Amino acid sequence: MFNILVIAAIVTFLIWYIQYHWKRRKLYAMASKMNGPLTLPFIGNALYFVKSNAGILQSITQLCSDYKSPVRVWIGSKVYVGIWKPSQLEVILNNPHTLGKPDTYEPAKLLLGNGLLTLDVPIWKLRRKTIMPTFNQNILNDYVKVFAEKAEILVDQLKKVAGKGEFNIYDYINRCTLDTFCETSMGVTINAQTTDCEYMKWIGRILKIAPNVLWLYIGPENFIFHWIPDAIEATKLLKKVHDFTDSVVKEKRLEYQRKLEEKQSLYQEDSTKRKSFLEHLIELSETTGENFTDEELRAEVDTFMVAGSDTTASTDSYAFVALALFPEVQNKVYKEVLDILGPDKPVEYKDLGKFVYLERVLKETMRIFPVAAGVARSVTKDVKLENYILPSGSTAVLLLFPLHRDPEIWPDPLRFDPDRFLPDESIKRHPYSWLPFSAGPRNCIGFKYGMMSMKALIATVIRKYEFSTTYKNVEDVELQFDVMVKPVHGFKVSVKLRNAK
Numbered sequence: 001m002f003n004i005l006v007i008a009a010i011v012t013f014l015i016w017y018i019q020y021h022w023k024r025r026k027l028y029a030m031a032s033k034m035n036g037p038l039t040l041p042f043i044g045n046a047l048y049f050v051k052s053n054a055g056i057l058q059s060i061t062q063l064c065s066d067y068k069s070p071v072r073v074w075i076g077s078k079v080y081v082g083i084w085k086p087s088q089l090e091v092i093l094n095n096p097h098t099l100g101k102p103d104t105y106e107p108a109k110l111l112l113g114n115g116l117l118t119l120d121v122p123i124w125k126l127r128r129k130t131i132m133p134t135f136n137q138n139i140l141n142d143y144v145k146v147f148a149e150k151a152e153i154l155v156d157q158l159k160k161v162a163g164k165g166e167f168n169i170y171d172y173i174n175r176c177t178l179d180t181f182c183e184t185s186m187g188v189t190i191n192a193q194t195t196d197c198e199y200m201k202w203i204g205r206i207l208k209i210a211p212n213v214l215w216l217y218i219g220p221e222n223f224i225f226h227w228i229p230d231a232i233e234a235t236k237l238l239k240k241v242h243d244f245t246d247s248v249v250k251e252k253r254l255e256y257q258r259k260l261e262e263k264q265s266l267y268q269e270d271s272t273k274r275k276s277f278l279e280h281l282i283e284l285s286e287t288t289g290e291n292f293t294d295e296e297l298r299a300e301v302d303t304f305m306v307a308g309s310d311t312t313a314s315t316d317s318y319a320f321v322a323l324a325l326f327p328e329v330q331n332k333v334y335k336e337v338l339d340i341l342g343p344d345k346p347v348e349y350k351d352l353g354k355f356v357y358l359e360r361v362l363k364e365t366m367r368i369f370p371v372a373a374g375v376a377r378s379v380t381k382d383v384k385l386e387n388y389i390l391p392s393g394s395t396a397v398l399l400l401f402p403l404h405r406d407p408e409i410w411p412d413p414l415r416f417d418p419d420r421f422l423p424d425e426s427i428k429r430h431p432y433s434w435l436p437f438s439a440g441p442r443n444c445i446g447f448k449y450g451m452m453s454m455k456a457l458i459a460t461v462i463r464k465y466e467f468s469t470t471y472k473n474v475e476d477v478e479l480q481f482d483v484m485v486k487p488v489h490g491f492k493v494s495v496k497l498r499n500a501k
């Protein structure tokens with residue numbers, strides 16, 4: 001009897017195994033036509049990525065120098081196709097069958113709920129269309145006052161470290177950015193720069209733990225996620241973050257209802273009152289029939305907070321490291337800001353377009369130090385990619401870091417030269433050569449907000465402080481993959497008050 005059961009189990013397994021591979025035969029055939037390293041049974045090329053955070057980034061860079069785009073990599077039973085050639089990126093970023101997010105984004109779903117970043121394509125399309133108007137230029141212009149106010153507090157906070165040697169400027173900028181985001185996304189003041197703010201600690205810790213648990217989703221091992229201590233801690237912290245956002249959502253909804261009952265639309269009541277993204281979303285929800293649930297509103301607000309604040313804080317910090325590394329660039333930015341603002345006038349939205357050199361510096365910073373090393377998309381139908389077919393069932397990984405450092409596109413790629421972004425130079429390149437915010441219909445919805453807030457912060461700070469660093473050059477800034485691309489040894493700079501007696 002026992003023998004029969006064993007034979008039945010083996011036969012069932014064999015039938016399942018053959019069916020499984022038979023269904024995937026097209027995937028195997030197409031993937032085998034692409035370049036890629038030799039694969040080991042069962043684990044594929046997983047060993048390439050079982051490394052330290054810095055090692056992972058090195059492995060990706062090495063793969064891209066050993067092979068041409070697209071490169072195929074197997075991790076367990078999943079095939080990932082790395083792409084960094086601009087013409088191929090253009091195909092993927094604009095194809096309707098590569099708009100979805102693969103299961104590598106599952107941890108982000110836990111973090112953020114179902115917000116724009118992680119939503120499945122059909123719902124994402126509707127949601128993106130609804131949310132898009134909240135990023136219009138007039139709304140963003142209203143936020144510049146907040147950017148300027150919070151940056152002035154940052155100027156004040158930096159007095160603590162001025163003239164006292166090197167420190168990690170990210171710690172200061174991150175607090176400033178969280179202050180700005182809480183005000184503009186939720187309409188709440190958390191004073192992260194001047195008080196010991198719990199919310200900031202939760203977000204900081206979650207982002208720190210996230211890389212330790214991310215890999216659990218890059219394989220069939222998803223089920224163990226909930227048993228890992230870091231994942232358990234992250235879940236507890238997430239609850240606190242979600243409870244905080246939930247309470248703000250409820251409060252703002254009640255406020256909206258109260259105003260309606262008083263028969264005053266928010267606009268009629270006080271057209272000069274600045275509204276946060278959340279307040280705009282509540283209004284859209286009520287007036288367009290979109291009917292966002294509280295949970296959906298929370299997911300969108302949390303998504304803005306997480307997708308927006310660490311990316312801008314890190315890019316601002318890289319920009320200060322770059323200014324510290326290249327004093328002649330720093331001087332030019334300082335002069336431009338002084339010419340436009342004078343010594344004390346707070347930055348206003350109409351000034352931002354005039355910072356043309358600062359804009360080139362930011363673009364060159366994001367080229368050399370793109371905080372998002374890559375973007376992943378699931379392939380739901382075969383897609384022709386020049387001489388290859390990207391098979392349905394694979395994951396396209398758009399490698400922005402290797403793209404931005406490709407010597408064929410960017411000669412002498414580690415030379416920091418903002419003039420690469422002069423219009424006459426930009427026009428010579430493929431438009432998909434520079435993609436820090438990605439591109440196509442699912443690009444970063446917050447890119448204008450990001451550019452405006454970074455310009456406002458840097459202009460406000462550079463006017464008061466001069467930056468230096470013990471990093472000697474770009475190569476010296478060793479990088480690692482830490483959800484975002486971050487320097488192994490921090491964003492090390494020293495600051496000195498300008499005109500200090």
Ligand code: HEM
Pocket residue numbers: 116117118128303304307308309311312315371372375376436437438439442443444445446447449450
């Ligand atoms: C330097 C700053 C920023 C960088 C480098 C950046 C980069 C990116 C990238 C690479 C993506 C992925 C796009 C894709 O899948 O193809 C993305 C998506 C997104 N970003 Fe940003 N981002 C920045 C700032 C912001 C800000 C300020 C906000 C919000 C206020 C924001 C909100 C989002 C959202 C909601 C998505 C998902 C869009 C969608 O799937 O429709 N980001 N961002």
